[in-house]
Amino acid sequence: MTTRPHPGRKGIPLRAHHLLCLLGFQGIGYTADFIKNFHKVKRLVEQNPDLEIEVVESCDVVCIQCPNAQGDHCYKGGLSENRSVRSMDRRVIEKLEIAAGDRFKARDLFALVKERIKPEDLRDICRGCEWMSLEFCARGLEQLKP
Numbered sequence: 001m002t003t004r005p006h007p008g009r010k011g012i013p014l015r016a017h018h019l020l021c022l023l024g025f026q027g028i029g030y031t032a033d034f035i036k037n038f039h040k041v042k043r044l045v046e047q048n049p050d051l052e053i054e055v056v057e058s059c060d061v062v063c064i065q066c067p068n069a070q071g072d073h074c075y076k077g078g079l080s081e082n083r084s085v086r087s088m089d090r091r092v093i094e095k096l097e098i099a100a101g102d103r104f105k106a107r108d109l110f111a112l113v114k115e116r117i118k119p120e121d122l123r124d125i126c127r128g129c130e131w132m133s134l135e136f137c138a139r140g141l142e143q144l145k146p
Contacts, residue, residue, distance in 0.1 A: 011052025011103065012044070013060040016092035017085070019113055020126065021062070023140030030067050037065040049107035057089040057100045084128050091125045092117070114144045 014022075022042050029035040041061050045051060058072040068074050074085045093100060096116050104112070117125070119138035126132050 011054060012041075013054045013056045013058075014041075014045075015060045015062065015085075015089055016055050016057060016096070016100070017088040017126070018060060018062045019055075019092060019109065020117070020122065020137045020141065021131075023113075023144060024131070024134075024137030025140075026134075026136050031065065033065040034067070038062055045106050049105065051106045052103050053106055053109050054103045055093065055096075055098060055100060055109070057086055057093070088126060088129065095121060095125060110144060113141070117141065 022045060025038055025042055027035060027039070029038055045053070059066075059069045059074065063069040063074070066074070073082045075082065089100075096112055098104075098112070119141050122132070122138050122141070126137065131137070
């Protein structure tokens with residue numbers, strides 16, 4: 001898997017909660033490879049507003065370099081973390097009123113994020129996230145252009 005669109009597909013898979021992480025990404029993360037990959041994904045999405053994004057509840061293009069990813073599961077802190085991460089994905093999906101597997105142009109998906117998720121919603125959506133206290137995502141969401 002790479003950060004480029006898959007052969008035969010127009011876009012990339014992206015975990016629902018990573019829609020919010022992309023807004024708040026500030027160049028910190030688990031490892032240098034993870035940070036480098038996250039920068040690539042963020043740039044790809046920002047520079048290609050027509051890029052098709054498939055919203056998923058499993059490992060995606062951000063997870064490629066994550067030391068906690070094994071296959072389609074996040075093993076950070078053990079298998080229970082996968083349940084926590086998937087719960088964040090489900091809360092984002094519910095708030096956006098979409099379904100896993102839905103596909104959107106990047107610009108349309110982030111317009112939906114801007115419309116349906118407010119910074120104060122992140123306390124519930126992202127509960128358990130180790131980066132939450134830094135408030136990067138809340139600031140990114142506030143700055144998201146309509």
